[in-house]
Amino acid sequence: MPAKRIIPCLDVMDGRTVKGVRFVDLREAGDPVELGAKYSRDGADELVYLDITASHEGRKTFAELVRKVAARLNIPFTVGGGINELADVDRLLNAGADKVSVNSAALRRPELIDEIASNYGVQVCVVAIDARCEDNGEWRCYLNGGRIPTERGLFEWAAEAQSRGAGEILFTSMNHDGVRTGYANEALARLASALSIPVIASGGAGAMEHFRDAFAKGEAEAALAAGVFHFGEISIKDLKQYLHNEGINVRL
Amino acid sequence: MKIAIIKYNAGNICSVDYALRRFGIEPVITSDPEEIGGADKVIFPGVGHAGATMLHLRQLGLDRTILSLRQPVLGICLGMQLLCRHSSEGDVDCLGVFDVEVDRFIPQSHADKVPHIGWNVLKDVKTKLFDAEIEGRHVYFVHSYFVPLNPHTAATTSHIHPFSAALSKDNFYATQFHPEKSGDTGERILKNFLHL
Numbered sequence: 137m138p139a140k141r142i143i144p145c146l147d148v149m150d151g152r153t154v155k156g157v158r159f160v161d162l163r164e165a166g167d168p169v170e171l172g173a174k175y176s177r178d179g180a181d182e183l184v185y186l187d188i189t190a191s192h193e194g195r196k197t198f199a200e201l202v203r204k205v206a207a208r209l210n211i212p213f214t215v216g217g218g219i220n221e222l223a224d225v226d227r228l229l230n231a232g233a234d235k236v237s238v239n240s241a242a243l244r245r246p247e248l249i250d251e252i253a254s255n256y257g258v259q260v261c262v263v264a265i266d267a268r269c270e271d272n273g274e275w276r277c278y279l280n281g282g283r284i285p286t287e288r289g290l291f292e293w294a295a296e297a298q299s300r301g302a303g304e305i306l307f308t309s310m311n312h313d314g315v316r317t318g319y320a321n322e323a324l325a326r327l328a329s330a331l332s333i334p335v336i337a338s339g340g341a342g343a344m345e346h347f348r349d350a351f352a353k354g355e356a357e358a359a360l361a362a363g364v365f366h367f368g369e370i371s372i373k374d375l376k377q378y379l380h381n382e383g384i385n386v387r388l
Numbered sequence: 389m390k391i392a393i394i395k396y397n398a399g400n401i402c403s404v405d406y407a408l409r410r411f412g413i414e415p416v417i418t419s420d421p422e423e424i425g426g427a428d429k430v431i432f433p434g435v436g437h438a439g440a441t442m443l444h445l446r447q448l449g450l451d452r453t454i455l456s457l458r459q460p461v462l463g464i465c466l467g468m469q470l471l472c473r474h475s476s477e478g479d480v481d482c483l484g485v486f487d488v489e490v491d492r493f494i495p496q497s498h499a500d501k502v503p504h505i506g507w508n509v510l511k512d513v514k515t516k517l518f519d520a521e522i523e524g525r526h527v528y529f530v531h532s533y534f535v536p537l538n539p540h541t542a543a544t545t546s547h548i549h550p551f552s553a554a555l556s557k558d559n560f561y562a563t564q565f566h567p568e569k570s571g572d573t574g575e576r577i578l579k580n581f582l583h584l
Contacts, residue, residue, distance in 0.1 A: 138506030141506050208410075210570070212566075257437060260435070303503050332498070
C-alpha cells in the first residue's frame with residue numbers, strides 16, 4: 137500500500153504571493169516557489185497550488201508560476217482554480233503540473249471530466265468537491281468556493297465523477313473548513329468505502345491528531361491543509377514523525 | 389554527454405527535462421530516429437494510454453528505433469509498460485523488450501484504491517540503477533496498470549499484491565515509478581542512470 141500523503145495547499149494571488157502565510161523564519165514567505173520548496177524539504181508528499189486570481193492577466197502569471205515550480209521541485213504537484221475547459225488543462229500540464237483539480241466547471245459541465253481523462257489519463261484528473269452537511273443531514277455540493285448551492289448530493293456526485301474518469305476526489309467539508317476541530321471523518325469513511333479511487337481529505341485540520349483521525353477513521357489516502365502549515369503551528373516533519381509513532385504508514 | 393528524451397504523444401515529458409536541467413544537463417527532446425540513435429543515453433518517459441501511444445510510436449517509426457538502441461535506455465512509467473510484450477490497456481502489442489504482460493490492478497477490497505497513487509517502498513533492488521542506499525526508500529507512483537514479477541524484475545513494491553517497480557535487461561532499464569518526482573531518492577536513481 138502506498139504511504140498516506142500530507143499535502144499543503146497554497147492559495148496563489150496573481151501568480152506571485154501565497155495568501156495567509158505567517159512564517160517568521162522564511163524571508164520570502166509569500167513566494168509560492170520558495171514556500172513550496174520549504175514544504176518539500178520538510179517532507180510534504182505533494183503540493184496543491186490554487187489560483188485564486190480572477191483576472192485574465194493573473195491567469196497567465198499563474199502558468200508562469202507553474203513552470204517555475206516544475207523547474208524547482210522534485211515532488212508532484214496539482215494545480216487548480218479557474219480551470220473551465222480542456223485548453224486550460226493543456227496549458228497547465230504543458231507548463232509542468234502533474235495533475236489538475238477541477239471543481240465548479242465539472243459540476244456545471246460533467247463531460248469536462250471525461251474529456252480530461254480521455255485526453256490525458258485519469259491520473260491527472262482530481263475532482264474537487266466543496267460540500268456542506270445541511271440541517272436535514274444531507275451532504276450538498278456547492279459551486280464557486282461554497283457560495284452557490286446545487287441540487288447535487290456529495291456521494292452521488294463523487295460516484296459520477298469516478299465513473300466519468302476522476303483519478304482522485306478532493307473533498308472539502310464546508311462545515312469543518314477553518315473551524316480546526318478535525319476533518320469530516322464520517323463522510324470521508326463513507327466516501328472511501330463507496331469509491332475505488334483515492335480520497336483526499338480537506339477542511340478542519342487544527343492539530344496533529346486530526347490528521348491521524350482522517351487516516352484511521354476517515355480512511356482517507358491523503359490529507360490536505362493550509363493554515364496550520366502556513367502559520368507554522370504544525371511542522372510537516374513533526375507531523376509525519378507523530379503519524380509514524382501512531383502507526384500510520386507515512387514516508388519519513 | 390548527450391541525453392535524448394523521446395518525444396511522442398504521451399504526457400508529462402517536460403518533468404524529466406526539468407529534472408535533468410536541475411543537474412545542469414540540457415537534454416534534447418526529439419522524435420528524430422537519428423538524433424535518438426546518436427545519444428549517449430536515451431530516456432523514454434510518459435504517461436498516457438498504452439494503446440494510443442503504441443499506435444503513434446509505430447506511425448513515427450520509433451518502435452524500430454527504440455529496439456535498435458544499444459546505449460543505456462531508461463523507460464519511465466508508461467515508457468516501462470510499452471517496453472513489455474503486451475498491454476491489456478487497449479489490448480495492444482508493445483515493444484517486447486521485456487517478455488511480460490501488463491495487467492490492470494483489480495481491487496480486492498474497498499481499501500485497495502486504483503490508480504495506485506503516492507509514495508511506496510522499493511524492495512529487492514538489483515542492477516546499477518539502484519545502490520544499497522535505495523533499498524527501503526519511498527518513490528512516487530501513479531498508474532492503474534502494472535507489470536507482474538518476472539525474471540527481469542529489478543525492484544519490487546506492493547499494492548494489492550507485489551509487482552515490478554523496475555525492470556532491467558541488457559541495456560534496457562525501466563521504472564514504474566517517477567524518479568523525476570521522487571525527491572532525493574529519485575534524483576539519486578536518475579544520477580545512477582546517467583553514470584552507467
